[in-house]
Amino acid sequence: MQFLSPGEIVLKTLVQLIPVWASLALLLTLSFVFRRRLGLYGHVVASGTGLAGLILVGFWLFAAIFANQIELFNPLAQIAELQHAAPGAIDPHSGLPYLFGGDKLARDVFGRVVAGARIVLIIAPLATLLALSVGIALGLPAGYFGGRIDATLSFLANLVLAFPIILLFYLLVSPGILETPIPYVLAAIFFAFPIVLFSIFFIAGYRARPAALAVRLALTFIAGGWLFATFVFNADPFGLIQVSPSTLNIFVAVALASGPGIFRIVRSLTLDIKTREYVFAAQTRGESPWYVMLWEILPNARGPLIVDGCLRIGYTTILLGALGYFGLGMPPESPNWGTMINESSRFMRIYVHPALPPALALMSFVLGLNLLADAIREESLRD
Structure with missing residues (x-):
């Protein structure tokens, strides 16, 4: 069997990732050129920490977008001669x-x-x-x-938070739960x-402009x-997304586990911001409570929520x-990073190379x- 030298492996990998490098270079160039017009994002890019984070996240974002062009082989294809190659x-x-x-x-x-990046970039942000x-809709009122x-x-949020989180995840993504209507x-x-x-x-912001509201x-x-038909009934009317029951359970588990924490953050921010003068001014104008919450309080709470959103992704x-490592969540054949690490861990003493790329x-x-x-937290505090 023939092999590439280490230098050839690095060079070939860099060549395969040309669409990623080109897209990342374009993103960084535009970000720097227009950073003065981009508000918070422009300040984040200008900082060293934010730039490093943008490069890492942007790399995997474009890897997910161009996955089909980058891959040399189908991620599910098997070539018997190359087992543990x-x-x-x-x-x-x-x-x-x-x-x-x-x-x-x-x-x-x-x-x-590379295919695992697409799974992560679809499921984690959504x-x-x-x-x-969920947290915003309940925390504001x-x-x-x-x-x-x-x-x-x-009380409801504290009730969910009091439940052991690991057990909650296990129950929601275990195969047995799929046979019930709970998910x-x-x-x-x-x-x-x-x-x-x-x-x-x-409705709260455009009630005076019926055409724009419609x-x-x-x-x-x-x-x-x-999205409702696709994820709840697996009946995408456009035929773009196929959702497995295990994927649906991951969405449910994340929403149920993270929602109460976000609720508490939004509630705390609302208690603080509702005492500000611009909120009293909106109330004096006769604005509805939901207008005040969504158009006055929520925009001024965006900094902490964006930071929390990045961390929660x-x-x-x-x-x-973790779910993939324990054999839960995504289907076993899925190119999930956790599943790849789990499959490789049994042969770590002999074959290290299959486990390192997904872990990194x-x-x-x-x-x-x-x-x-x-970086966003630092810029938000400066503002």
Whole structure:
């Protein structure tokens, strides 16, 4: 069997990633040229910490986008001769190399790491946004109205937080739960939150402009209805996304586990911001409570929420890896980074190369998110 030299492996890898390098260079160039017009993002890019985080996160973002162009082999394809092959092993049939070697099922590790980025970049941000919508929709009225509403919602949040988080994740993503309607009922509830939240947001802000309101509500119901049908009923009307029950359970688990924490943050921010003068001014003008909450309080709470969102995407990424490592969550054949580490851990003493790329990918992506969160926090405090 023929092999590439270490230098050839590095060179070939860099060449395969040309779409990523080009896109990343374009993003950084535009960010620096227009940074004075980009507000908070422009200040974040100008800092060393923010720039490092942007490079790491941007690398994996573009790797996910151009995954099909980067991969040399299908991440699920098996070539028997390349089982546990060392990095740089050349496929005798196609003449193409397994850049990072082969795993125990003779699949290309390089292609699976790149494909795993697409899974992470789809599930982690969407699941986090779902949890944010739940926390915001419940935290704003709890902090603004107080009284019984606050007491009831805070009790429910504390009830969920009191449940052992590991056991909660295990129950929600275990195969047995798929046979019950619980995940689908919870998914229907959670995916209704973004639709309701955006509808109230537009109604409160555009009630004096019926034409603009109608357009925004139509877009909200089209996009929200598409996501609702896709994730709750696995009936994508456009045929773009196929959602497995295990993937749906991950969304439910993240929303249920992260929602109460976000609720408490939003509630605390609302209790503080509602005492500001611009909130009193809006109330004096006769604005509705939901207008005050969504158009006055929420924009001024965006800094801490953006920081928390970045961190929670990292937590969700780690969660995906942990679930994959324990054989839960994504299907076994899925090129999930955690699943790859789990499959390689049994042969670590003999074959180290299949476990290192997914571990480094997971670490670098989460590190990039943490660096971005730190930079955003610093810039928010300056403002």
